[in-house]
Amino acid sequence: MDEEQQIHIPVLLREVIEYLGIKPGMKILDATVGLGGHSRGMLDAAGGEGQVLGLDRDREALSEAGRRLAPYGERVRLVRSRLSRFPAILAETGWEKVDAALLDAGMSSLQLDDPERGFGFLNDGPLDMRMGAEDGGESAEGLINLAPFARLAEIIREYGEDPQAGRIARAIVAAREQAPITTTARLAEIVWQAYPAKWRATARQHPATRTFQALRMAVNEELAELSAFLEAIPEHLAPGGRVAVISFHSLEDRLVKRAFRHEATDCLCPREQMLCVCGHKARFRILTKKPVMAGEEEVRDNSRARSAKLRVAERLPDAGDDSAG
Structure with a gap:
């Protein structure tokens, strides 16, 4: 090979x-x-x-x-x-x-390995996630910072199938009131902190995985x-x-x-x-x-x-x- x-x-x-x-x-x-x-x-x-x-x-x-x-x-x-x-x-x-x-x-x-695309969080980068960024449309950054709590919770719950969707959405809304969320690392940290400690200890993957998946699916319809x-x-x-x-x-x-x-x-x-x-x-x-x-x-x-x-x-x-x- x-x-x-x-x-x-x-x-x-x-x-x-x-x-x-x-x-x-x-x-x-x-x-x-x-x-x-x-x-x-x-x-x-x-x-x-x-x-x-x-x-x-x-x-x-x-x-x-x-x-x-x-x-x-x-x-x-x-x-x-x-x-x-x-x-x-x-x-x-x-x-x-x-x-x-x-x-x-x-x-x-x-897509996943380029931090500038914002699809992953292993390497810090801008929150974009658009597969066709040159066509315009809402980026993940726009969605995270402008969407109301109910929409964020629905996206994470439906597309990410995350039982902690409500906690994560509340944490995002609270964090953006302090400063805009613009990078993948900051969003991943917010989600990490939103997860109950017991869940973090037993999770098979990073708690932010489902949230990133959900945002990507929403941004790209x-x-x-x-x-x-x-x-x-x-x-x-x-x-x-x-x-x-x-x-x-x-x-x-x-x-x-x-x-x-x-x-x-x-x-x-x-x-x-x-x-x-x-x-x-x-x-x-x-x-x-x-x-x-x-x-x-x-x-x-x-x-x-x-x-x-x-x-x-x-x-x-x-x-x-x-x-x-």
Whole structure:
């Protein structure tokens, strides 16, 4: 394994390629291309004939992906874009449908390791957390210093699933009344102090981990972006095409599970209703009854894989469409 591969190891790559059924000639959407690891693996599996359209909000990640995927030439097109805009990008590319789509909801090491981005707290840096800072929008600093107590508590409770959300939000409000909170180290210390001493002593991770996760998800509207992708992707998959989603958070995984189940169900009317009036027809066949998770060897080589969950669904032919064999 070369140094570059060690720095960036795509999670569940073998499983992604197998479940998506990557073959020569496929049109593949990598909706969160990141540093390009999954795209590179899928292009290799396509045997020199597949094409990838890769999207990402992060300009730095997209630049690095472009460097790593340069050997594949015109088989790759990279576009800086929000996840939710993928239908418009497909139209601009001239792709009516794709044969495979992948969404990896995780963070890249490029983002996490740069203190200037503010995603982590191991090294002090400004509280930003925006994946596309050049597009404007509220930063984590703005959110922390301006949001009312109720909103902060809700964000930390919902997105961070932290039972100490109320204590943390109160501590943030009290601290910002003394001076604006502008750095990752100061926020991490505030959260640390807000945690009960007994909880700190037994915590498996730094108490601020969930708060930082929650703020990142809120700043980047990650659940809304994911929901938009899940709602739109069935229309843009060719019959027999497959979509794979890798999530690292229980809220994300539940969204994927519900969306796939919704699209795999014919009638959505209440069970007690005798006749169907909704007219809904299943468009998906779920290929993963339970989420696929990394094995011991992969987790040993890449600790990030420990929390990864992969779900996959296949697009059914529309009524009267025999094009999917």
